[in-house]
Structure formats: C-alpha cells, structure tokens
Amino acid sequence: MWDGIIVGGGLAGLLAGIRASERGKRILIISEGVGSLTYSSGVVDFGDVRRLAGQEKHPYALLGETLVHTSADYFQVLFPDYEGEWGRNQEVLTPLGSPRRCGMVPKGLNAKALRDAQRIVLMAPEGMKDFFPEVIKANLVKIHPQASVEVYPFRLERFEPWYAIGKPVMGMDYAKFWRSDLGIAVIKDLLNRLAQEINTVQRIAGSEKLVVVFPGLVAGFSASLRNALSEVPFPVVEMTSFPPSACGQTLYETLKRKFRVLGGELLVGTGVKRVELQGKVCHKVIVPSKGRDTEFSARSFVLATGGIFGGGIEVTPDASRETVFGLPLFIPSEWTRAEFLGEQPYARMGIEVDRDLRPIASGSQEVILENVRVVGRMLAHWDPWLEHCGGGVSLASGWLAGEKI
Template identity: 40%
Template sequence: MWDAIVVGGGLAGWIAGIRAVQRGKKVLLVTEGVGTLFYFSGIFDYGEVERLRHLPKHPYTLFDSQAIVQGQHFVQEICPDYVLTDTPQFAFAVLGTVRQGDLMPSSMALPDRQERGEFVLLAPEGLKDFFPEIVVANMAREFPGWQVTVKRIQVKALAEWTRLGKSVSSIDYANIWRTEEGQSTLAHEIAEIKRQYSEAGRPQEKVFIVLPSLVREYFDASRTISYRTEFSLPVLEMSSFVPSPHGRYLAEYLKHRFTDLGGELMIGARAVSLNAELVTASKVKSCQGLIVHSMGKSLCLKGKKFILATGGLLGGGIKVGMARKSIREGVFDLPLFVPEEWSEPQFLAPQPFAQIGVETDQFLRPLDPANGQVVWDNVHVVGRMLAHWDPWTQRCGGGVAVTSGYAAAELI
C-alpha cells in the first residue's frame, strides 16, 4: 500500500509527488500523458496574488501567503536557476515582445531597459515560424535606445534539411544545442561576435546574445554534462513556440527528480475509477483503492491518500459528453462546479468554462457544491482541477499548480 497515489503527471502532480517523496512518503504517480507541460514557457506565472486571494473561492484563498511563498521556494530548490525577485521580471517571448513572469530561469530574465545596451539575435536557419525581422523590430520597440542586430546561424547537422526548405521545430533545435556540435557551433558564433566587437573597438560589456530554443536550466549536477558551456558573451533565452522545449525538458527533469528520490511511476496508465470505499466514524467516505488501466490490463492500486492532479478540461480530468452540458470528473466522479453559462461571446473576455472544477475545503478535500460537505476524506484535489480560477485572464497557471501541489504533499 502506498502512502499516496498521485493521479496526473502535469505540473501540479509532479510537484506534489516530489515533495511527498522528499518528505519520506511512499508515493506512486500514475499518469496517462504529460498534460499541459509541453505548452509551458519555462516561466511560472503567479499573477497578482494578493488581489486574487480576495476573489471569492479562488484557489489562492485556500492558502495563506506563507504557503504560496513556500511553493515558490520549493521551485527554486529543485530548479536552482530560477530567480524570484520583489519586482516583476520580464523575458522575451518568441516574437520578440516582452512578457512578464514571476519565477523564471536567470537565463531568461531581461536586463534593465534603462541601462542602454545591445542585443544580437542569433536566428537559427529554418526554425519553424520564426521570423527574425519581426522579432528584431519588436525587440527594438520594447527596448528603445538599444541597438538590435540579427545574425543567422546554421548547424551542419541540419544544413541539408534547411536546404530542402524543411522547417525545424524549437524542440529539434533545443536538442541540437545539447549536442557537442550544437554547443561548439554556438560557442564559435558567439566568440566570433565578440571578436568583431573587439576589432571594431566597440564595448562588449552590455552586449547580450538572444537565442530562441536554448534550454540551459533544469538539469542537476549529475545530469549536466555539456549543456552548460559558458559562452564568451551572456546568452538570453527566449520562450518558444509550442511544443515548448522548456516545458518538455521541465517535464523530463521533474520525472527524473521524482524517481531519483524513490518515487514510483506508472506512465501511460489511466485511472478510471475508485475501487472501494469506507465510511469513517465522521461519516465521510474514505477511498481505499483505484482501478487503473495500463498496457491492456486492469489493476487495483491501494493507497492511504490520493492526490487528484488530472488537469481539468484540457488535461483530460474532466470529460465533456455529446449531450448538452454533460460533464463529469473522470476518476472519482466528484461533483463539479459548473457555471450556468459556459461561454462568453466576446472572444478575449474571461470565459466562464475556465471556472469549471472541483470545490475543496482548505485541506484540498473535495466538497459537494450543493451542500458544502466533504465528499472524500483522503482525496486532495490540486492544480487545474480546482474550480473558480482562470489561468488565461488571471495569469496564475503555474502559481496555482505549484502552491496546491506542494500544499497537498504536506498533508500526506
């Protein structure tokens, strides 16, 4: 029997799983896929925490400020390159515009606009949907007074590919930069830029190389081999198009971190229902096990506690049927909060369906919205599965996933 079974391998599930094993618990994480992590920019958005904590039923209302900070420190502990500052941080989005973020790798954080400098955009040949002219124009607009130039870069391994006019994805390039050829190509190009500045007698102190698709953080000492080549000029990473290399490597890293600590993992396995229930003295139901489908077999997994991190509508945790407004939570059949109207005709307005999810008490135990009673005593709901928030308009996706995942692990 496991101390906890975490269902779902998205951001919330990995954070919960890693923290629980770190606390010495025997944990199994069961996941069907990778969730929305492959879209993740590499930047944790927390949103305006204090304002959101005052919105009725927003997940942040379940936690005190200290719990939110603890989650942030945990991210920094497991991803040491991440920096948290008192003032907002900014990074280049893939179009060269500037995007705010709350917790981001130091390699993404932009310098102060007031300190005039220069950007040299390294534009990898054939990078899919990447238009250096547009990027440079946007960068120049965002950083008035800064000089922005572009230098195209070609990798031998992809020369034939780009000659044939085939585009290369951000993930392909991120992989290339991890190879010896990629590392030496980058090091050579950057050294060449430095040499040109030097020969022209131009100052280099404020020159930043900007590169899409480079993912330099996430790997702990034992896994960091050649990725951390120190370049002769500082390199700023941009966020990428989806599928995002940052999200992909973060997912890989979290998986390794979990298993390295002793967490057990079932990938490609779908939790379909609960196995048995028990009514406790306080008349609240307690779940004893889960039925999981894996590799054509049906298994019954026993656990003391369960963390539901199945990601709501996008993650696959909430199923919507063909019949109008037929909607259900897919594992425990938990009651859901569902707004009267699901959509708002104005495209960019907050969409009510984003609020669909499970209401919980402060211990993240599911509640029945009809009567406010706890439904399962030993189930904790985290991440996108929680009701009453909107990651798009409130820009707090990573914040809610980390805070709730971390808090649930503390309850195991």
C-alpha cells in the first residue's frame, strides 16, 4: 500500500509529490498526460497575494498568506536559479517583445537590464518557429526609446538540413542544442564574434550599455550554459515563447526528475478511471492498463487533475462533472461574458474545500471524503488569467497537500 497516490502530474501534483517524498512518504503519481506546465512560459505568477487572500473563498484565503510565502520559498530552494522579490513583480519579455510582469522568473529571463540599455541586439535564429523578429524589434523600439535596436540573424550548421527543406526549428530543438557541449561552444563563438564586430566599428560594448536579447535559451536549467553566458561582456536577456514553451517543458521535466530522485514512482500515459470508496474514505484507484484494470491502494489521495484544461472537469452541453471521484462542482450561474479578454465566470468552476483541502458539500462545511485533498486548477473560486496567480495557487495547494499526506 502507498502512503499517498496523487492523481495528475502537473505543477500542483508534482510539487505535492516532491514535498511528501521529501518527508519520507512512499508516493505514486498517476498522470494521464503532461499537464499545462508544458504550455506555460515557465514563469510563476503569484498575483496580488494579500488582496486575493482577503477575497472570500479564494484558495489564498483558505491557505493563508504565510503558507503562500512558504511555498514560494520552497520552490526557490528547489530552483535556486529562479528569482523574485516578495510583493514586487519581475519583468520578462513576451514572445512578441512586450513587457510582462510576473512573480518568480528564471534569472536569465529577467528583463531588468533592458531598462537602461543604449543598444539592444536581438539574436534571430534562422527558421525558428513562432519567432517574429521584426515584430519584436518594433515592440522593443516602442518600449525602449532610449536604445537603438537591431536584429542579428544567424544560422547553425546543425540545422542546415532542416533549413534546406523549409522544416521549422521548434524552440525546444534550439534549446536542446544550446545545452549540448557543441551548442555551448557555438554560442560562445557567436557572442564573441558579435562583441568583436561591435568593437571593430569603434564601439566599446561595455561603455555603450549593450544588451543582447536571445530567444529560446533556457539557460536557467544548465549550469554550463549559464557559465558560458556569464563570460560574455554584456548581459544576455532571454525571452519567453509561445506554447509549447521550452522553459515550461524543461521545468516540467526537472520536477519529474526531482520527484523520481526522491524515490517517487510516476506512471504517465494512463488515467484513473474509477475509485473504490467505503463511506467517506477512498481505498483504491483503478487504472486501465494493457487491456485489464490495475488497482492501486493508498492511505491518502490527492486530486490534481487540472480542471477543464487538464481533463479533471468534463464539460458537455448538458452537464459538467469531476471525472475521478465524481465530486460536486461549484458552477457559476453565469458561464461566459461577451468581452473576450474580460472576466469569464466559468474559470472559477471547481471543487470547494476546507482549510485542509478536503472536498466539502456545497453550501456547508461537511467533508465528503476524509482522505482526499484537492489542489491546483481543481479548486473553485479563482481565475488564473484575471488574477495572475496560476502558478502560485498550484504551488501553495500542492505544498500543503504534500505536508498532509
């Protein structure tokens, strides 16, 4: 029997698994798919924690401001290359070169160096999918009128066969290349060549406050690449990218690795279809595998199936249902609003819980299942898009579930 089974291996489920494994618990994560982290930009948004914690029923109100801080500190210990100052937003570049504020970012993505740049050089890898250098340049010019902005196109021998047949190079392919030994040698050469070219036109890089913008590096997860970048004579600022994002994907892979290193078991590619309950206690989850059902028993369970986007809530024209335990859902009376980028009430759909994250009956505090905890996007009463707290709620609830298993 497992100490804990976590259903869903996205940000919330993996964090719960890591924390519980660290505490010496035997944990199994069962996950149908990869989770929304692979689509996210890899930065963690916390939103205005104090204000949201004062909002009745919001997950931050249940968890408390201190616990949200604790989970942020915990994440920073797991990922020392992330930075963020509590209560202050960091700035990163969107895939189109405009600024975006967020809570915690890999250091390489922090765009603060651009604020007083006098010259910005945008590195433009040939054939990179969903990368639009002229649009980025136009935005950089608009946002940093103090600086001259130029595009520096380059191509890599490694991808010549791809260029030749017009095959786009995904951000992830470039990111993998930059982390290889050959990639590190090439990037050093490329940036040193750029430094020399600048010097040959009688401009000393250091005195002119040059900043280089480089898409798709993901240096935060590679010490060798970070070292190589620290040796060039100007700051290099990375960019976020459109989904699937190399940074989000690398964060996901790293979380999985950390969980496994701690002894956790991860079953990816198959989902929980049924559960066995006795009164208010869950005993088993049932997973279809190789044409037959396999049962897994545990003392404690975590529901981390990611809401509508993750597959944890199924919505049809007739009804909405939680797909694993059949738990009751909070469903706003009004679903959508006409304003495309405005508030969409359905985002707040989810499961209502008590302070221990256990599901409660609608309109009362009665706990429905004593040994099940609900985390991340499965929780009711929050909106990651409007409140900019997607990563924060997932980290804080995942951390608490990991403590409680």
